[in-house]
Amino acid sequence: RIASYELAARMQVAATEALDVSKESAATQRMYGLDQNETREYGTRCLIARRLVERGVRFVQLFLGGQPWDNHSDIRGGLSAVCRRTDQPAAALVQDLKQRGLLDTTLVHWGGEIGRLPVTENHGDESKAGRDHNGQGFSCWLAGGGIRGGMTFGETDEFGHSAVVDRVxxxxxxxxxxxxxxxxxxxxxxxxxxxxxxxxxxxxxxxxKELL
Structure with missing residues (x-):
């Protein structure tokens, strides 16, 4: 029982240190976008993910809260806005893992469970048009962990609706x-x-195997 208490105490102390991104250099914080309001939230999560991996944590999962990808309306403005929040931090995470020699042993999977249909859902207002769910053809990306880089795998039909080549x-x-x-x-x-x-x-x- 004493050993269990000691382990719990060590875990709490270790977690506090691992989650403290202020220990990172100013250059690293800028790379993840912590100096900008738009990218600070997701950038902090990505930087914490790297710090956890660096300390031997074997599985880390990140989210962007509030379902900002569910663009049933205003996809033109909404999608670009959420990408501005995530693109720089996600790229920084992969770059940082690579420059620290961690990417070869870390598999990064970035994606969601659905895509969007290639037709509009306009609710009677074209300026607020969005797109409904599409589970037949969408993308995710993988990096590191023995995955081949610089390639794409699979194709959709001409409308971008359904996967037709190398379906996954x-x-x-x-x-x-x-x-x-x-x-x-x-x-x-x-x-x-x-x-x-x-x-x-x-x-x-x-x-x-084509991805490996």
Whole structure:
């Protein structure tokens, strides 16, 4: 019991230090956009992610709160605004991991669960037009962790609606990420709702060797 208390205390002290981005140089803080109002929130999260990885944390997940990507209206203004908040910090994270020798052993996956339809959802006002959900064709990107750089994989139809060449499913992504972690997705099981399940249950999938 004493050992458990000691571990809890050490974790709290270590977390406080890891989350203190003021210890970073001014140049690093600028690279992540901490000197700008638009990029400060997400930039801080990306910088904390790098600090956690640097200290051996094995899984880090980042979010941008408030569902700013769900552009059912005003996609012209809304999408560009949210990209201004995220593009610089996300690029800084990859660059920083690389310059510190961490990118080869860190897999960065950046994306969401859906894309947007290639038709407008204008609510009767063209100036406020948005786009509805599209789960048939959208993009994510991977960097580091044994992933080939400088390439694209897959194509949509001419309308940008559905993937038609080298189709990839979410389960393919799961299988590929697990493979890069050294885990066989067919053998990783967990108990849920009274039965053994896998992250890649329910659909045929494969490791995307073309990306490695």
């Amino acid at each position: 499913t979410p389960n393919d992504i799961q299988a590929t990420v697990l493979h890069q972690f050294g885990i066989e997705h067919e053998r990783l099981e967990f108990e849920y709702n009274g039965r053994k399940q896998r992250l890649t249950d329910g659909r045929e999938c494969r490791v995307l």
